Amino acid sequence: MNRVLVVDDEPAILRLLGAVLARGGYEGVSAPTAAAAMAALRHGGLAAAILDLGLPDRDGLELIPMLRGANVPVIVLSAREDVGEKVAALDLGASDYITKPFDGEELLARLRVALRQAGVAAPREVLAYGALRIDTARHEASLDGRALTLPPKEFAVLQALVEAGGRILTHAALLEKVWGKAHVGDVEYLRVAIRALRLKIEADPAHPRLIRNEPGIGYRLMES
Amino acid sequence: MWRVLTSYAVPLAGVALVTWLTSAMLAQWGLASAALLFLLPVLLGAARGGLGQGLVTALAGAAAYNFFLLPPYFSFRVHGPDHAVSVLVLVLVALVTSRLATRLRAREEEALARASASEELAQISALLAKGTPVDAFSRARDFVAGHYGPLHLGGEEDGFSSLDQAAAAWAMHNGDATGHGTAVMAAAEWSFLPLAPKGRGTHALMALARPEDGHTRPLGEIEHLQQVALLLGQGRDRIALEEERHARETFAESDRLRRTFLASLAHDFRTPLTVMTGQLEALAARSDEAREALAAARRLERTMSDLIAAARIEEGSLRPQCESLDLVDAADAACAAAVMPGGIELGHAIPADLPFVRADAVMLHHVLINLIDNALGYATSRVMLGAQAQGGEVTLWVEDDGPGVPPAERTRIFERFARIEGGDRAQGSGLGLAIVKGFAEAMGMQVSIEESPLGGARFTLWMKGEA
Numbered sequence: 001m002n003r004v005l006v007v008d009d010e011p012a013i014l015r016l017l018g019a020v021l022a023r024g025g026y027e028g029v030s031a032p033t034a035a036a037a038m039a040a041l042r043h044g045g046l047a048a049a050i051l052d053l054g055l056p057d058r059d060g061l062e063l064i065p066m067l068r069g070a071n072v073p074v075i076v077l078s079a080r081e082d083v084g085e086k087v088a089a090l091d092l093g094a095s096d097y098i099t100k101p102f103d104g105e106e107l108l109a110r111l112r113v114a115l116r117q118a119g120v121a122a123p124r125e126v127l128a129y130g131a132l133r134i135d136t137a138r139h140e141a142s143l144d145g146r147a148l149t150l151p152p153k154e155f156a157v158l159q160a161l162v163e164a165g166g167r168i169l170t171h172a173a174l175l176e177k178v179w180g181k182a183h184v185g186d187v188e189y190l191r192v193a194i195r196a197l198r199l200k201i202e203a204d205p206a207h208p209r210l211i212r213n214e215p216g217i218g219y220r221l222m223e224s
Numbered sequence: 225m226w227r228v229l230t231s232y233a234v235p236l237a238g239v240a241l242v243t244w245l246t247s248a249m250l251a252q253w254g255l256a257s258a259a260l261l262f263l264l265p266v267l268l269g270a271a272r273g274g275l276g277q278g279l280v281t282a283l284a285g286a287a288a289y290n291f292f293l294l295p296p297y298f299s300f301r302v303h304g305p306d307h308a309v310s311v312l313v314l315v316l317v318a319l320v321t322s323r324l325a326t327r328l329r330a331r332e333e334e335a336l337a338r339a340s341a342s343e344e345l346a347q348i349s350a351l352l353a354k355g356t357p358v359d360a361f362s363r364a365r366d367f368v369a370g371h372y373g374p375l376h377l378g379g380e381e382d383g384f385s386s387l388d389q390a391a392a393a394w395a396m397h398n399g400d401a402t403g404h405g406t407a408v409m410a411a412a413e414w415s416f417l418p419l420a421p422k423g424r425g426t427h428a429l430m431a432l433a434r435p436e437d438g439h440t441r442p443l444g445e446i447e448h449l450q451q452v453a454l455l456l457g458q459g460r461d462r463i464a465l466e467e468e469r470h471a472r473e474t475f476a477e478s479d480r481l482r483r484t485f486l487a488s489l490a491h492d493f494r495t496p497l498t499v500m501t502g503q504l505e506a507l508a509a510r511s512d513e514a515r516e517a518l519a520a521a522r523r524l525e526r527t528m529s530d531l532i533a534a535a536r537i538e539e540g541s542l543r544p545q546c547e548s549l550d551l552v553d554a555a556d557a558a559c560a561a562a563v564m565p566g567g568i569e570l571g572h573a574i575p576a577d578l579p580f581v582r583a584d585a586v587m588l589h590h591v592l593i594n595l596i597d598n599a600l601g602y603a604t605s606r607v608m609l610g611a612q613a614q615g616g617e618v619t620l621w622v623e624d625d626g627p628g629v630p631p632a633e634r635t636r637i638f639e640r641f642a643r644i645e646g647g648d649r650a651q652g653s654g655l656g657l658a659i660v661k662g663f664a665e666a667m668g669m670q671v672s673i674e675e676s677p678l679g680g681a682r683f684t685l686w687m688k689g690e691a
């Protein structure tokens with residue numbers, strides 16, 4: 001059974017998450033403090049972590065690089081309104097975030113995506129997500145076996161999304177990856193590329209199902 | 225008068241002394257050395273008293289030289305051309321020397337005046353740099369008043385005559401020194417000096433009274449006072465900057481406290497709500513009561529978000545982070561987040577080639593969710609989002625097929641806690657539409673209501689499209 005670390009200082013939330021995880025077939029490991037989380041991390045055997053950012057002994061953001069360093073995917077559990085904090089957590093390497101109050105089924109779905117991503121081996125030449133396939137060496141992309149003709153920037157955006165495999169990529173992360181550090185603030189570049197991509201890969205570009213927007217945060221790829 | 229006479233007496237006594245000395249020693253020294261000695265009192269006179277004294281001493285010296293030392297003695301007659309030349313040379317040398325000495329003296333005086341003026345400016349600068357801006361300014365001002373007499377600074381009430389008022393208005397408008405001692409309206413009793421360099425809009429002024437002894441301030445002094453006024457102006461600017469900085473700091477601190485308070489309020493609400501909804505979710509599959517409780521808990525969450533948003537609008541702490549947005553994304557995310565009552569269809573028809581708009585993604589999301597929630601509360605069977613672009617403007621609307629909003633209610637409905645009769649499912653906070661309006665306006669958008677072709681209400685957001 002996969003062990004999932006749950007870091008939150010509220011005992012009631014720890015119990016609730018324990019129940020939700022048990023329902024999804026996971027074993028929850030509770031840690032009410034950052035210190036307890038680090039002890040659990042040293043102990044090893046963790047498949048993923050669900051992390052509240054407001055901890056009594058340390059800022060939860062500081063734990064993200066340590067967990068990522070140990071190859072444990074992190075889902076941030078946030079009660080705060082601030083979009084900036086969610087973006088910071090994602091840019092530090094968190095796989096996803098979920099806002100309190102959350103839907104149990106949604107949390108389990110996000111957890112499955114995060115675990116699947118963590119299981120994927122290091123860079124390969126041919127990437128696939130859902131019906132999308134990308135051959136990075138040949139610079140070819142296809143959807144349901146149908147070849148897509150994509151200009152370099154659109155190809156790069158799609159490649160980044162496929163590599164992330166359902167994880168959210170923040171605007172800044174996508175912009176940096178495709179356009180370079182100097183353009184992390186130029187969201188309109190990204191909007192134009194996403195719109196153009198949708199025209200080529202979505203059945204109905206006005207109702208996108210593959211590339212989903214998270215308001216103020218970024219984009220993620222959906223499997224459907 | 226007496227002082228003038230005594231000042232002439234000293235060089236003339238010098239002439240007498242040289243005359244006596246040279247008469248006694250003529251045989252030993254010779255005529256040429258004696259003539260040179262006569263230059264000494266001329267130099268003395270010119271250096272002490274300027275051209276007038278130099279000239280008088282030179283003439284007296286020449287006369288004495290001629291009368292006592294040149295034959296025929298004790299007569300002003302000149303015997304022989306060489307003697308005539310020596311008297312003439314003495315007069316000329318005396319003249320030139322006294323002119324040179326006078327000029328040197330004038331330069332020295334000028335340099336002294338400049339040094340004392342710059343020393344004074346340095347003193348004022350030093351005063352202005354010490355301590356708090358308010359104390360420093362009042363010390364510098366007292367220093368200037370102590371040196372130059374009564375002074376007023378821009379905006380202070382005083383009983384100026386109409387000529388003074390006209391001079392002040394001129395100085396204020398043109399940024400030139402005006403009034404007493406200057407070239408403009410010199411008859412005024414006060415001198416008006418701008419506190420900022422020329423060309424910076426309307427000028428605040430320093431007003432200085434005519435000196436008590438009645439003399440006219442010389443132009444040089446007015447020029448110096450202009451520098452003093454600029455320094456005082458800098459002192460005043462420093463006070464204004466300091467006040468502004470203080471106000472900004474106070475505002476930033478209270479803003480931070482408000483934000484912290486709202487954030488912790490949200491946190492404190494959300495944690496128990498998460499536990500409630502989480503546990504109810506597990507029970508909802510088996511129990512209708514739990515399902516109802518779950519729906520109520522979710523509504524509570526929305527209400528809480530609305531309350532916090534309303535508080536932010538109320539206190540004016542909204543800072544939209546506008547960026548380029550695709551309304552297809554915005555509509556899609558809002559529809560995905562809607563809590564759907566049974567039997568109602570929600571859809572959107574946003575053209576995929578609509579221009580991008582500039583908006584705060586999170587605020588626009590909140591606006592759309594509230595509009596959709598409101599429409600779902602009143603709709604009979606359908607809620608639709610639509611958008612179109614027209615002449616650089618983009619409109620985005622949310623419409624339903626419910627009872628609609630009567631024209632008389634269309635303004636009131638954006639007030640807090642306003643509600644229209646007729647929506648059975650409408651159980652919102654009563655803040656939803658007030659937040660729509662507050663957020664939309666903060667992002668520079670307008671919001672309006674009209675009748676929808678579907679039969680109900682259509683709420684439209686008007687925004688600028690990106691080129």
